Amino acid sequence: MEFERKKQSLLLEGVRYTVDDLHLLKAKAGGEQDASSIQMLFDFLQEWFADSPFMIVHTSGSTGEPKKIMVGKDKMMQSARLTCEFLNLQAGDAALLCMNLRYIGAMMVVVRSLVAGLNLIVRPASGHPLSDINEPLKFAAMVPLQVYNTLHTPEEKEQLLQTEILIIGGGAVDEALEAEIKSLPIAVYSTYGMTETLSHIALRRLNGNSASDHYYPFSSVRLSLSSEGTLVIDAPLVCDKILQTNDIARIYPDGSFIILGRKDNVINSGGIKIQAEEVEKLLRPFILVPFVITSVPDPRLGQAVTLLLEGRLDMEELKNKMQEILPPYHRPKHIRTVDLIPQTGNGKINRVECRALAEMLL
Secondary structure, three states: OOOOHHHOEEEEOOEEEEHHHHHHHHHHHHHOOOHHHHHHHHHHHHHHHOOOOEEEEEOOOOOOOOOEEEEEHHHHHHHHHHHHHHHOOOOOOEEEEOOOOOOHHHHHHHHHHHHHOOEEEEOOOOOOOOOOOOOOEEEEEEOHHHHHHHHOOHHHHHHHOOEEEEEEOOOOOOHHHHHHHOOOOOEEEEEEEEHHHOEEEEEEEOOOOOOOOOEEEOOOOEEEEOOOOEEEEEOOOOOOOOEEEEEEEEEOOOOOEEEEEEHHHEEEEOOEEEEHHHHHHHHOOOOOOOEEEEEEEEOOOEEEEEEEEOOOOOHHHHHHHHHHHOOHHHOOOEEEEOOOOOEOOOOOEOHHHHHHHHHHHO
């Protein structure tokens, strides 16, 4: 692996570009059908090869205002090394970049290619990243929506079956999607991490003999729980400070862990603490349209559980089902239909906007 940035080169669809060849990549962007994605790659490489040891990364804003953070390029390279070693990615392996280079998940696909010499295949960030891929891939990274669309498009699913390793990040893999993944003959992992950890610090195998409900951290990562039950991450190779997350977790004796939900998404209704993600998990098999559990202020309860639905359902049937499967305080006090569930730029549910929308619809 190459950790000296000025000596790195990018193998892009079989053509190698050094730091001195970036002008050729710029010219390529001018004549390509997917010019915007090549242009974004050029812009990223320009910043990567610049003298500064730091670069600016945007957070997704799924639980608050999006923000810019400064990260060390040396830490990004260490993160790339950890993933490449764990997945045994080798020089020349074909790796697909199909996510928005504004965010850390996509950036790290490029950094892995630079460090390990992977052959980068670039496609625009879209819901159907494999629609025009005609070659086997060693490695791909996608968000859950991309995986869902791929599995429900026969030609794209066939191409996915030619991919050896798929990692899924940027959002939770729900039970229905995980059930579909279990039968795939390729290696599929869900990732755990955030912008501050430079992509993931733990992986969970979703299929095969190693499938598990638990995330397993890299060996250099140390985990603990705060007094509130949230995950505390000590990952010195990728982050200089100990991170206090908002993720409520359970850690097991073997070092693995599960995430129960976010502290931000705990709804205190009449003194009962309700984890929004847990309610969503129970409802997911019965609600076949996009939805989210949020809350609105309530003079009696403090916060009232609220269900936002993107689409129309038989409300009587839905209420009967919720009566059957949810404890009384977990049942939504308000149900509202919306045109669109608010999302962030990289496809995550925007919880802050959902709460504001729910209040507006009362």
